[in-house]
Amino acid sequence: MNFTPLSNYNLYQTLFGGQDFNWQEINDEYWAFLQHAIIRVKPHDEGIFWQTYPEKDNFDLVVNYLAAEEDFDSLKLNLESDSITSLALEKYPGLRILKQDFEQTLINFIISQNKNLPAIRRSIKDLISKFGQEVEVEGGVYKLYPSIERIATLSIEELRSIGVGYRASYIQQTALQLTQNKSTDRKEPTSISVEHGVDSESKSEMTENGLKGLPSDKARELLMTLPGVGPKVADCTLVYGLGRRDITPIDRWGFRIYEQLYQNKPTNNYEIVSRWFSEKFGKDTAYAGQVLFEYIRNA
DNA sequence: AACCAGGTACTAA
DNA sequence: TTAGTACATGGT
Numbered sequence: 001m002n003f004t005p006l007s008n009y010n011l012y013q014t015l016f017g018g019q020d021f022n023w024q025e026i027n028d029e030y031w032a033f034l035q036h037a038i039i040r041v042k043p044h045d046e047g048i049f050w051q052t053y054p055e056k057d058n059f060d061l062v063v064n065y066l067a068a069e070e071d072f073d074s075l076k077l078n079l080e081s082d083s084i085t086s087l088a089l090e091k092y093p094g095l096r097i098l099k100q101d102f103e104q105t106l107i108n109f110i111i112s113q114n115k116n117l118p119a120i121r122r123s124i125k126d127l128i129s130k131f132g133q134e135v136e137v138e139g140g141v142y143k144l145y146p147s148i149e150r151i152a153t154l155s156i157e158e159l160r161s162i163g164v165g166y167r168a169s170y171i172q173q174t175a176l177q178l179t180q181n182k183s184t185d186r187k188e189p190t191s192i193s194v195e196h197g198v199d200s201e202s203k204s205e206m207t208e209n210g211l212k213g214l215p216s217d218k219a220r221e222l223l224m225t226l227p228g229v230g231p232k233v234a235d236c237t238l239v240y241g242l243g244r245r246d247i248t249p250i251d252r253w254g255f256r257i258y259e260q261l262y263q264n265k266p267t268n269n270y271e272i273v274s275r276w277f278s279e280k281f282g283k284d285t286a287y288a289g290q291v292l293f294e295y296i297r298n299a
Numbered sequence: 300a301a302c303c304a305g306g307t308a309c310t311a312a
Numbered sequence: 313t314t315a316g317t318a319c320a321t322g323g324t
Contacts, residue, residue, distance in 0.1 A: 114307080114321095230308085
C-alpha cells in the first residue's frame with residue numbers, strides 16, 4: 001500500500017458522517033466503492049495507507065476525493081470568527097468535505113430522502129452488491145458502484161429490491177435523463193450555439209461540466225427539474241458532487257440550526273434559511289453547514 | 300408499538 | 313406563495 005500524510009484531518013468523521021454513503025469498514029480499513037474505482041484506506045496516526053483498484057496506485061484519485069490538498073488552516077480561521085461554528089469546530093476538528101462523483105452523489109441523495117443514515121447506507125450497499133460490476137481485488141472479488149447507465153436499465157422491481165420504496169421511479173427516471181444528456185452532449189461537442197430551444201439547451205447543461213459552468217442558484221434550479229430532486233438533494237449534489245462551497249444543504253437539522261442555535265424566527269421556507277447561511281458564511285458556507293450539522297445532530 | 304428519518308410531489312386554499 | 317399530506321421502508 002502507498003502512504004500519504006494527512007494533517008488536521010478527521011478521517012473517520014469525514015468518511016462516515018452524513019456527507020458520504022460510499023464507505024464501508026472492512027477489517028479496520030475503509031473502502032469506498034465508486035463507479036470506476038475502489039479506494040482502500042488504512043488509517044494511521046500521521047496519514048493513510050491506501051490503494052486503488054482496478055487501476056492501482058491512482059494517487060490523483062485519492063488525493064482529489066479526500067480533498068487532501070485543501071488549505072484547512074485558513075478555512076478554520078474564517079469559521080472561528082463565529083462563536084457557535086467555532087464551538088462546533090472544537091468538537092469536530094479536521095472535518096473535511098469530500099469531492100464525490102457527481103452522478104453517484106445525485107443518486108445517493110435521492111435515496112437519502114426521508115430515510116435515516118443507517119437505512120441509507122443499507123440501500124446503497126445493496127445497490128452495489130446487487131447491481132455493481134465485479135472487479136478482482138487482491139485475489140478476492142468486490143463490486144463497483146453501478147454506472148449511471150446500468151442504473152438506467154434497472155426495472156422498478158429491481159430497484160425496489162434494495163429498499164428504496166417509492167424512490168425507485170425517481171432513481172430510474174433521473175438515471176435515464178442523465179444518460180440521455182450525456183449522449184447528446186457528445187454529439188454536440190461545444191458551442192456552435194445554433195437555435196436551441198430553451199428546453200434542449202437546459203438539457204445539454206444537465207451534465208457535470210454544464211452544471212459546473214452555472215452559478216449555484218441556476219444549477220440548483222436545473223437539477224430540481226429531475227424527478228425526486230428538490231432543493232435539499234440539489235444542494236447536496238452541488239456541494240458534495242460538484243465541489244460547490246458557497247451554499248449548504250438545508251435538511252431538518254439545517255432548520256434546527258437556524259432556529260435553535262442561532263435563535264432565528266422559525267420558518268419552513270427553504271430559500272430563507274439557505275440565503276441566511278450563504279450570506280453569513282460566504283465562500284465557506286458548505287464547511288460551516290457541515291460542521292454545524294455534525295454538531296447539532298450529536299448534541 | 301408507535302414514531303421518526305440528511306424530502307419531494309401534489310393538492311387546495 | 314404557504315400549509316397540509318401521502319409516500320415505502322427500515323431504524324430506534
